[in-house]
Amino acid sequence: MRRRRRGQRRMYLRNIDFAAWIKAYRTLFMNTIGNALLERPATGAPWFAYVEAHTWTSVDNQWANYRGIQETISVTNALGTTTTIQIKATPSAQFGSMWTSTTLFGSFENDMCAMTGNESLVRESGNFSVRPTRMRSKFIHDQVGWLGNFDLKFIPPPQSLLRLSMPSAVVCQLQSNSAFASTFAPLGTLLLTPPQWNDPTMAFYGGSLMCKSGVAQPYVQPSFGFDDSCSSQRPYTQVWDGLSQVFAFTALDGNRSGANAACSLCLAYQINGCLQMARIANQASSQLLIPPDAMRWIADVPRAPTPYIDSQPMVQADDPFTVFGWTAMYEWALGQREAVSFAGDFQTLRLLSYRYDPTVIYANALDVQQSLASYLVGFATSVSSGLALVAAVVILVRVIMPPGRIGSNWFVLNRVASTSWMGRPLLVVRGVCVVLCLATCPVRLYLDLRETFDAGIHESLGRGLWLTSVFNDLFFHVTNAYTRAYAPGSSLLAWIVCRHFRSLVKMDTQLLCTSGSLEIGSVRRLLLICTVQVASVVVSAVGVASIATLKPAKSFPCFRVLPWRS
Template sequence: MWWPDFNASGTQTFLGDVVNLRLAWASSSMTFDLFSSGNGWVKDYSSASAAMALSYVYPRVLLMQSTSNLEDVIRGIHATTLALNMRMLTQYCWADFDKRFELAHTEYRQQRCLDQDADNAAVHLESLLRNVVWSDMVSTYGSTDGIFDVAIGAGVSEFPHGPAWLQSVHDAFVDVATEATYWRAKGAVRWQLPWQNAWQPGVDETITIQNALGMQQKLALKKIPYQHRGPAWTSMLLYYGFWNDISYAYSGGRSLVRNTTTHSPDEMQYRAYAGGGNGPVAHLTRNVLGPYGSIDAKVVPAPASLVTAFAEFSTAFAVALHADSTLVSFVTESTDVVINPVPMSWASPSLAFYGGSLLCVQGNPVDYVQESFGFDDACLAQNELAVTLSATNLAFALIGAQGMASLCSGGVACQEVLSTAQILYNHLGAQPTLASLFQAAAADVIDVCLVQYAANITSGNLLFLTQSLVTNLDDPWNAVGWVYLFDWLVQNREVVLFQGDVDSVTIISKAYATRSFAPSALEIPQSAGRYVHYLNLYISGMLAVATSFILFHAIQPKGGMMGRNFFHFNRVAGSTWVGRIFLFIRGMTAVIFLSTSCVSFTNQSALTQLAWNHMPVCNTAEEIVE
């Protein structure tokens, strides 16, 4: 790369941290100045063990968010086996793009599909059928009277245009561009898969660095492996997968296609197959959201107003640290603390709590508020609701809550981190632009909440409790809510919209652990630079030897040297003692040195950033002379 002092644990890890933060909330391509004081990072990169902290949420968002890049989706389908394509966990709404053959489990969900997913190609089975090798379908799911035929084909064939449509999807794929055009012509202009925790998506991401010569080098940014979760798949309560759907229908000789002779009008069968039992959590979920087996879960991206507020905060925060080194000391010396917050409306001795996740239905009543749902929650423990406070996320929260925070009930560690955050807030909170951005963002996140399944001990009534993260009231909880929003933006948490036949709710998850990733030093090419370095040392050494002989001869009494001849030294001695090829390499090295910017990886009072450096005049003159 010809980047002096570039290494894996230092510069590459720093670049990864900066870029990963922006990728966490960037919805499209973006540009930013790496050398801006707003891109400083409070972290020690001097250790060989320095590593990036990767979020497992990131690959899930990549895979499950709505996208209009249909070409990429189609290429993905063709790069995946039929078995895995059938396990996309899509809860289909229609068999065809023209919406003639309905597949939703319930009448209410069918209407919900029409209202909210009519343009989503993923909920149309045709998007898959057109892009698989039909002989693979036949060998896996049978032909006439096989699994697919009983569950889908026979029902579709009862309609006037059904047989023709079935024939049309057999090996229909021509090329990616033609297929994408067909989808869009049918009104399927986007693609979104449901949120699920059957498997953790993997991602292998790189960044490309280009130097002044136009040479490019790819360096690892993320490496998160795919992981099948097996029995830890708790979201199967929401929907248990299309492969199970057609197998279940086949076993009973029923069709999944609505309004056909073999379709069962009894929607209870799907609820029973989804499971959930009859406990308090399942009972409340069915009454408040709708039946299991027919609940849609969708990843919710952070609204643009919140992203803008966070970006402005991040820049202002880094600039403030750059301007005042004492603030850096406050941040580095503060210690994160875990608190167990409880909304005021939930703080009642008459309440018993079963849990905060609709995916965990076996909870026992306890006297403390419990964690929200989580991708990695296997429902093996009832953990108390917890939030980690740091100086950074608390400063962010104080701006959102306009300086009001009652988070610490006597804890010394909590008071210390709150005091540090208050100092940071005093430097940032007075900025009118920042305050107005936070106010605008608050209105766009009003629906994001926590939930809790509870019971009134006195009356015995079951309760579905909700608490918005941010309210319009002067509620001390708002500061906690803004900490949650900060965690969402840095992908320590995720937000999912759960849509049922009765109602919908947007819930923020519990906090997730990160994955440590240390880039490999072997990825950074160094041999070419080392060869050029040694070659230039050899060239300089040979010229030094020649110079020594000439000077020795010149000082002799009968040397007879003319001073002006020394100006021809490089041309004569270089071609004679070194060689023209080596001189060319030396000259090109000087050209590269002069045409390359001086970039330094600086650390001032624990604040790390990239900086431009002016090349010393003596160095420039030296290279020009050579």
């Protein structure tokens, strides 16, 4: 009753910016409401003043199968920059007959547009018009609430259901046991009828409050759906697969008699297949433990010849339909169904939709900017190719003109050849590129049986020491006499410390997926790797210099990379 009293004080024109709204809808408003109010100055003018004094600028949107949706995921790299990738896009469009929720919660614009031929929405006006409703619309109006005055609220799955919806033990079995995985092929679509409606004398008008034109049928029909255009009346069906059944029988604590009773609700030719699938799922459910849940799913199914709205609890003790109810709960947790509260003036129905087929939407590759990565890869490739060419020339010269002395300087080829032939700027770019790779966990998706997993691709830690070589060259003018002694030690120290970081903080655990945000790199790790390399150079140089002060100073000979005959 409180909701009915609230409905008498309609929120139209109070929950909006009236000044901006009236500019767009003045003609419609005056034809359907305004002119009738102006005919009664005693009541119309005070109403207008009240509306203008209480204009609000915001209102909560209700659930409707009209609006489009755009879903994105943000990817943060090691430099801290964020890229937004669109993973789902449903543009807003005029749905026409597909906009079935408008009959329950229609916008004020629809009410005005429905008035054609100089008709008015004001009941006291002389040109007020109303059209007769169908029989089904009448008993929805009488038993649930006035049409056009419903509150449709989206109901998210409870956290307890989300935590239990993916049994990790079964997923591990699917990965490790191929025979076990082969038994989890989908059984198919089952046609079933809840026990309380298994009566040949009953007729069913439909399971969706949004569909008003249905005629009596001898079979139960599905609940509402976002994409239901109410153009056909289909029988109620349910899809069974391995994981959903394991979840259902685990929730039932392995009740074998419940499985037999549930399969008896199917058509005769599907009972044997249902029992076989139930037996396999019942065996697998012994690996899990799910406490009972008080959640209920309600489907709207009226009867004939005296129409009224009846409901089927999805989870109820001693009801064979509970097996299928838990299966539907599992699909709700996975996003294959959605729950909506239909609040009318007389009662509130919390309904679960029918199962939605997945829609394949491909991400736009242009959303990922790759220009910086392309430049870095180009620089790193040019340095590696140049060093490989220098090494090939050295080998060729060594073969053609063998050195006159015994020994070689291959261990210092990278340090000397890279500085002489490549230059320090390119070495810095290559070092930064490698450090970025070490501070990033590349994502590689692959399919293993039924589930998709992600894995990190590990980079060679030795390649990340190019910055150490550059730092050693920069310190060469200060530590000339000790460079040869501390440079290898600094590289070894940096490698050991970074190796410790790699084993302490694994890269594949740095993927943080929170509310559509994916962090594939760590700025902290990037700075840490660079700090370790600088600190290794400084510590090694200071250590060697301290040791050298205790001994007589001596100069170290220089070695030639390209030998020649004297």
